[in-house]
Amino acid sequence: MQTHTHKVRRDLLLLWAVIAAVSALLVWLLIELSRQGAASQIAEARLHAAASCQAMQHGVHLARLESASAQAGWQAVIDLALREEPGSEGGFWRPGQGVFAYAFPTYDGTGVKRDPPVAELEKITATAELASRSHQLILEVRPGLREAIVFAACPLTQAPGTSVAWVMKRVLLIQAEVLNHLSLALALLIGLVVMSGAWLAWMLLRWQRQMAALMQQLAQSERMATLGRVSAGLAHEIRNPLATMRMKVENAMAAAPERYQQRSQSAFEAVLAQTSRLESLISSLLALTHPLQIHKQSVDLRAWLTSLTSLHQEAMTTQQACWKLSLSDSVVTRAQAQAVLDPDKMAQVMDNLILNALAHIPVGGEIELGLDSVTSGHLRLWVADNGSGVPAHLRPQVFEPFSTARSGGTGLGLALAREIVQAHGGELRLADTAAGARFEIELPWHTS
Template sequence: MGRLIGRFIPRSLAGWFAACWGLFLLAAIVAGSTLVSLYRDGTTERLRRAEAALARGCDAITERYRFATTGSARIDWQDPETVQLLTAATLVALRDLPGVEGGLWRSGAGPLAYAYPTYEGAGPKTDVPAAELSRIGETAEAAILRGVPVIRRYDARTQALLLRACPLPGTSLNLAAWVMDRVILFGGPAYLRAAAALAVLTAVLLGSAAWLGWLLWGWSRRLRQIEAALAGSGAEDLPRLAATGQRDLDRVVQAVNGAAGRLAEARRAAAAAAARANEAERLAGLGRVAAGVAHEVRNPIAAMRLKAENALAARDPDRMRRALDVVLAQVGRLDTLTRDLLDAARGGAPLRRHATDLGALVGDRVAFYREQAGAAGVSLEAGGDAIPPAALDGERLERALDNLILNALQATPPGGRVEVAACRGEDGLVLSVADTGRGVPEALRAHLFEPFASGRPEGTGLGLAQVREAAEAHGGRVRALHRDDGTTIEIILPEGPAAAWPAS
């Protein structure tokens, strides 16, 4: 039921206005119909009352005629006194019936007496209305002929004429009493009141339509202004909206402006917090780098010092020679560390882009390390798709692949397999190195590509950091896929033709 009702609920401001005006129009139609019905009922009632008055008038004239002619053996219709007597009797019969006029009619001779006691003119009305004489005669003749009362109605544009004729019983002179009344259909007080009410209702209806339309136009215009202001703002900023002059909308405007202020303040606070977090992260990273460098430098220095001190204390030439061998090995280790640090520092250097065939690059590096892989009992294979040359820094990608291949060979036990591939993926060009080794420890995965993050005691932890620097320098990224049977490292590079990049 709720869903059914919800379908008919307007979901826009214009819909609400249209629904309200539609309900008002329905109420106006009902009220107008009621007024028309009441007026018609009133007209019907006036016609009914007029017919009842005519019946009483006809009976009253009959009674007065009988009273006036009681005891007369013979009536002289030409005698003025007789006519005057009958006129007086008619006058008395109709004096209590407003708007009713009537008289006596003799078949073949016409009207004998006439009276209109409630006439509102300047003086008494004594003449039968000439315009209705023929209708009076037809009605009276019909009553005389049929011997029963006859009532007839004649409708004009603004009024209805009611005529009633009653045959006078007990006479052989073919006499009938007739009465007449007029009922105003249009133009009378009731009609004017109904017309005035309908006019007022129509004016209110049209006025309400104009008023609601003006309100809707004003609301729509102000809403369009707000919408345009919001649409013209940036993706991260809310504009300051101007007041519309409409109280309800201005509350919304004030709420939006307040939200914009709070959002700007929150963004400033977030930016400051992010800056502090970045600074803290930078300092933490610097601390990790410093700690790693100190650790990597301290171990060789400690080993060289111990060997030199022992050799000097023993003064044995053979022992001194072995100590010098250890010192040279540790110097080599320090040299490797220094080179890796310099490579990591050069990660922000400009790229040297040129047309690079990634498939050829993969094949070259696999061929270079195949003998080393065979000595470790590991199968090293090249795979992937044929990819057109792209504008890339081949030397930096070569060093990144070297790091990944060496890590994979060191992590894969004898009998394992390492596959190096270049292909086109959903996000761009992909260089991948997949091994079937021991996998990356869970605790190391979150910091895998950070400097000095290494799972091997002899590792410096700078190789994967250089891989990440190489990928990000190209506008790409690096990711690790941890499988049940090993690890896959992917370098994802944005794809673009070599001609789109100037050589540097």
């Protein structure tokens, strides 16, 4: 449940990140479109017109053109100043003479355009006269329905009645109007996306609070359910020894005088055996409830596994069973198979798995102890047997307390083994096998 919750939260956060990225992209597009709007285009046209006019003014000074200079010289200055300015046309104006030089270097029509625009000639003259009188750059904008026209005029000298350089640049307002509408649509879209992101963020926060409350309730329910199962199992495990002791004692008390001594002796032995079983049960329960103290150290895994086999060799001989030790080459060559773990606690885990295997293998069976390197950072231990295996109905709760199919078992060994493995940062699982049972332990090589 918790893993599923993390996945849902991760997916929602990823969705929110995508919305944020889309919003950022739309904002960037809106900024770029705003730069193409009518006001921005007119402002940019004013800058280009002023720069072109001043370039023409500077070109005249460099070429040392005078009033009597050839027409070609004046037009050459215009061509040089405006050839990199699409849609810009310009010329020179002189008081009493009007426009005496004109050029449109980027004209789209056929041929070379040398005649000044008649429709705008009055505005060109007015702007040039103002620049000639004021001795400074003059910028004028004439708005229109389809286009706006920017006029720039700058005097060539500071002397009265000086000639003037002028530039005219057209700005298409139809395209700019479309861009304005598109910018508005994008702004609305950005607003919707931002609102969606904000709503999603609010939903994430609300779901997180609700999920935390649900997880708390679920944990409480799981604790109560676990407590119920443990209580039921504990009552069952305690009731059986008590019933056995009571039956033995009652039989001894009801025996005839000549058989009283024999039955009393049998009752005492049964009481001791069942008391030992209860003590084992209590010790396992205490081990589950008390915090585990893990004392890690570097362990030679091959020697450690060999010592485990020697401890159970007598039981294996009685069962006429044999060992199978499987060590992969990757483990043998890895720093002499050294790992960092608590050898005593992990030996307790392996002992429990080996005892389970001994209880289920047939006479002459086989138990396999294996060691392999899963990844560069994890190792895998396993205990496998060729016995009857774990019943299908017990597999889902095989690690739960009091879940056992072994005669005389408490069902606490595997639960405690799992706690020890988890304390090492590992995982204990029951693997799927065609026959028998195989318990696998996956641990980090260094669990510190």
